[in-house]
Amino acid sequence: MNFASDNIMGASEPVLRALVEANAGPLPAYGDDPLTQEIEARLGAIFEREVAVFLCATGTGANALALSALVPPWGLCVCHREAHVIDDECGAPEFFMHAAKLAGLPGTGAKLAPETLESWLAGLSSSVKQMPPKALSLSQLTECGTAYGRDEIAALSAIAHRNGMKVHMDGARFANALESLGCTPAQMTWQAGIDVLTFGATKNGCLAAEAIIFFNPQDAKAMPWLRKRGGHTLSKGRLLAAQFKGYLDDDHWRDNARHANAMAARLADGLTGQGLRLAWQRAGNEVFVVMKQAQAEALRGQGCAFHPWTATNLAPDDALGPDEGIYRLVTSFATQEAMVDRFLTLVDRTM
Template sequence: MKEAFTSDNIAGASDSVIAAIMAANQGDTMPYGNDDYTAQVTRMFTELFECDVDVFLVSTGTAANVLSLSAMTPPWGSVLCHSESHILNDECSAPEFYTGGARLVGIGGKDAKIDPIKLKTLAHQKKGDVHSCQPSSVSVSQVTEVGSVYTLQELKTITAIAKEAGLPVHMDGARFANALVALGCTPAEMTWKAGVDILSFGATKNGAMTAEAIVVFKKPLAKDLGHLRKRGGHLHSKMRLLASQMIAYLTDELWRINAEHANGMMALLQDGLKGIPGVKINTPAQANMLFCTMPTPMIEYLLAEGYAFYTGRWAEGMIRLVTSFRTPKEGVEAFVESARYFAEQGA
């Protein structure tokens, strides 16, 4: 197989993360997060976000998302999210399971971003009606499922509508670092300063091995999360091995460096594909994910050449390309040249 663009989770972990796990593996320490490593992670997040936060480490993004939602949403409530969001389409009903039955309500909007007008309507619809599922929380994805990124003003508009309706806001930050690099802002500006109450801080797609964090900015939401995490089977006994990964990830801005590389490779890939006849960029990539449309013969040619990417899951001819912190420049250039070669031969 040549270069793979299926997802950023195909890459392994950063060397410093593996080294940190090995170092933390020495000796004995208290279990279930009662260790110095886990305490250090909380201090590092407090510094990173410029405010006092509660942190709950888990090993998967699904766990981070659904536990966050369960802390915000009662069983009779609803989570308002985009109709293309990951929590609605790719979590195998885990949100419903962990919340005890809460409903996910999809909202339309261009580039997989929630339409504020539609959100305002649904945030108040049948509120107080005992016969109806009650709007209880809002969730945004940053980066979105099509590779777009909410601007700070767009986030503030969404959260202002949610706050006016009394709804807490969750951010699915599976690609948090990629979005942050794209916007060129601070972690605080893209979260609590923009009105976000709880964040699923992704690390596994960007250099960690099995470490994600639930970062809580609104203190009351942290009240039950310890019990929810334990009840859900995500309280790791050897928490130091998760914490050591996150420490390495946050040290010397590894998270930012990795994301800058991934985003840079996507910019190179997108620029190369733009000028190829027959290739259509659907939603311009702002971070490290791109959806584009190609002629079916071109797709078949690239797959036969040994390149890997997702196709056949959406409209005919639509493919998804994702770059990672380990995507080599040479691999990107070779993919573009292969696509161009096919287009020229066809012409």
């Protein structure tokens, strides 16, 4: 019963089949193949806009490259203080931005509030001694499993744009957030003010595939060189495109996200039904449950895998007890009902 992450699962069958089909015969290298061109056009259709698309293999690479196109070495990228880009990527965004900095702000549930962003920006000096803010990065889903609603994205984007900043969305779990909010890809991105999206696929059924999507192609002029210099232009680029073909065909990407979200809902409902509480409202395929530490250890002793989580993003009136902890459980496209139900049975026995 492994709920450690959605990264623990391999690729889905449609993605693997597409890879095998694309493997046969010669095709031009470095993404100059017809399959890559097809995927670029399909992503434009999905987002209902002319876009510039750059495929790469890792989320860290995609985030770092996207931000490097937006932020000069003397600039700042603003994000939540525990966003993935600042807390989990080993300084890669700052490395690719050539000494530009990430500035982390607080927020309940790992979400930035518009008033927090506006107040912080208003307090910045315009002196040459101060690095100017050049981008805002929003995680969707956040590191606490919460989602920014369309109005929240629009409000934050408007503040950023008024301050001369571009807006990046780290969409590692983009599909899960999309299904949770019940909107279109366009509504959750460029129509709400997002300039650049890291469109995640690896966590949702691909082997290793992400797409950097610029909603204003003019912003992407440097990207071919940035991606190549950064070591993320694959010579066999068609194999990235093939994964996206299997992922996008027949709305497989959305089906995978719907299933993962449904399994998380089943898990969350079962846990709260046993009297446990959630640290933050579930908005996708991550469940953050508050448990006694001894209970968590007992579950681990019976072969259950999950991670402890920080309590720094709890609401002020929702403090933990002295013997409590927050634990993250993540479902995936491959999680089965029987696995969820077996875990809930073990939880019940440890109550």
